[in-house]
Amino acid sequence: MQWFVAARLRRRLFFVFAAVIVATAMVASGVTALLGEPGGWRAQQSRVRQFVSSRFADAWTDPPARARLAADIARDLRFGVELRDARGGVLLEQPPPGVVARCGRPWLRAPVRDAAGALAGEVLLCGGPAHWGPGRTGMLVFAVLFVVWRMAGGIARRMARPFDDLVAVVRDLGEGRLDRRVRLGRHRSDEMELLARVINDMAGRIETQLAAQRELLAAVSHELRSPLARVRFLLEAAGDEGATAASRAEAITDVEGELGGIDALVGDLLAGSRLDFNAVRRVGLEAGDVARRAVAHAGLDVGCVDTPAEGIRFDGDATLLGTALANLLANATRHGDGVRAVRVTQRGAVVRFDVEDRGPGIPDDERPRLFDPFFRGARGASGQGAGLGLALVRRIAEAHGGGVWAENIPEGGARVGFSAACAPSAGAVASERA
Numbered sequence: 541m542q543w544f545v546a547a548r549l550r551r552r553l554f555f556v557f558a559a560v561i562v563a564t565a566m567v568a569s570g571v572t573a574l575l576g577e578p579g580g581w582r583a584q585q586s587r588v589r590q591f592v593s594s595r596f597a598d599a600w601t602d603p604p605a606r607a608r609l610a611a612d613i614a615r616d617l618r619f620g621v622e623l624r625d626a627r628g629g630v631l632l633e634q635p636p637p638g639v640v641a642r643c644g645r646p647w648l649r650a651p652v653r654d655a656a657g658a659l660a661g662e663v664l665l666c667g668g669p670a671h672w673g674p675g676r677t678g679m680l681v682f683a684v685l686f687v688v689w690r691m692a693g694g695i696a697r698r699m700a701r702p703f704d705d706l707v708a709v710v711r712d713l714g715e716g717r718l719d720r721r722v723r724l725g726r727h728r729s730d731e732m733e734l735l736a737r738v739i740n741d742m743a744g745r746i747e748t749q750l751a752a753q754r755e756l757l758a759a760v761s762h763e764l765r766s767p768l769a770r771v772r773f774l775l776e777a778a779g780d781e782g783a784t785a786a787s788r789a790e791a792i793t794d795v796e797g798e799l800g801g802i803d804a805l806v807g808d809l810l811a812g813s814r815l816d817f818n819a820v821r822r823v824g825l826e827a828g829d830v831a832r833r834a835v836a837h838a839g840l841d842v843g844c845v846d847t848p849a850e851g852i853r854f855d856g857d858a859t860l861l862g863t864a865l866a867n868l869l870a871n872a873t874r875h876g877d878g879v880r881a882v883r884v885t886q887r888g889a890v891v892r893f894d895v896e897d898r899g900p901g902i903p904d905d906e907r908p909r910l911f912d913p914f915f916r917g918a919r920g921a922s923g924q925g926a927g928l929g930l931a932l933v934r935r936i937a938e939a940h941g942g943g944v945w946a947e948n949i950p951e952g953g954a955r956v957g958f959s960a961a962c963a964p965s966a967g968a969v970a971s972e973r974a
């Protein structure tokens with residue numbers, strides 16, 4: 541297939557160039573003919589015939605004068621000259637200077653007539669540099685066509701070669717060899733380089749994304765395995781004949797806890813894949829509502845939400861923003877000894893969500909990597925988390941045109957938060973409420 545496409549492209553380029561060259565040659569020769577002498581070389585030939593006929597008619601009956609005239613023509617015009625009588629018998633052969641040969645196929649036959657108009661003989665002109673018979677014309681046409689064919693073929697091959705490389709690389713990428721890159725040789729052009737760069741960038745991105753997804757899948761499988769094993773163990777223990785009602789109730793609570801963890805992990809994965817597919821659904825929101833809903837969903841007291849009375853309206857994806865807040869609230873509960881406050885503020889064109897906790901704060905050396913995928917710090921290392929919560933918060937914030945931060949509060953505890961671009965859209969809020 542690749543060979544076929546490349547060959548077809550080469551063939552088309554070849555025909556285009558050949559046609560352009562031939563058309564140019566035809567136009568050039570047409571213009572030359574138009575600007576040149578009318579009648580071309582046939583008219584010239586007939587004038588030469590007339591001249592030769594009349595000059596020899598004068599000298600025909602005087603053989604020495606006739607021979608001199610033939611010698612003059614052969615010398616000055618560089619033609620072979622042959623004189624024949626009326627019956628075709630050869631009277632004289634005068635080869636062109638430097639050539640000792642019979643007159644072959646004549647370029648011109650000029651009849652010679654006597655004073656009464658009767659045919660007295662014939663003059664044949666042949667050979668010589670001015671001679672341009674059909675054989676030579678054929679050779680010239682052949683030579684021109686050969687040059688055109690070689691030139692058009694060369695140009696077509698030169699232009700099509702980078703395409704061959706591109707097609708080969710794209711085909712390999714399609715077959716899963718994601719480390720393949722386009723390397724243009726010396727036949728590069730600006731357009732080709734641009735195309736090659738775009739393909740290489742695309743291949744690089746796909747390779748990185750697939751590697752990240754493979755890593756994520758491995759981590760998630762690993763993270764799911766331990767809670768599932770614990771659930772199985774708890775269920776077996778609860779089903780044991782000797783289990784008491786109290787131990788069964790405790791097992792059920794533990795199973796609920798494990799299932800909650802699995803649910804949170806799956807929720808994070810779903811949110812991540814929505815971001816991967818750019819499936820962010822923006823609607824008009826009120827920031828205080830978003831925060832209160834997340835706090836209530838986390839089973840906390842909505843009284844901890846601090847938000848301006850006039851409200852902050854912005855466009856965002858309610859589910860994703862809820863997931864981001866849920867992750868911050870879960871961290872504050874798990875790593876920060878409980879939520880102290882959730883603050884919603886507007887600063888310029890962004891809305892900020894801060895979750896403050898009562899914990900020991902975040903060690904300075906952890907802060908630069910806090911939002912990296914799979915990072916777990918001192919407080920999270922012993923827990924069940926995968927280290928994906930804050931990475932997802934960052935992706936959600938970036939999808940909303942915002943950013944993330946983590947700092948320690950002087951009075952104690954950590955403040956971790958994110959922002960979202962706040963383009964007020966009263967219409968969207970109205971339509972959501974309608």
Ligand SMILES: Nc1ncnc2c1ncn2[C@@H]1O[C@H](COP(=O)(O)OP(=O)(O)OP(=O)(O)O)[C@@H](O)[C@H]1O
Nearest residue numbers: 871875876916917918919920925926927928929930
């Ligand atoms: N409020 C906090 N106080 C102290 N440390 C924190 C706080 N929030 C996060 N961290 C630290 O940052 C690390 C990364 O947090 P992240 O939410 O990304 O992962 P996780 O909570 O460990 O796991 P997951 O969220 O995937 O269940 C945590 O392991 C913890 O060490």
Ligand SMILES: [Mg+2]
Nearest residue numbers: 871925929930
């Ligand atoms: Mg977390």
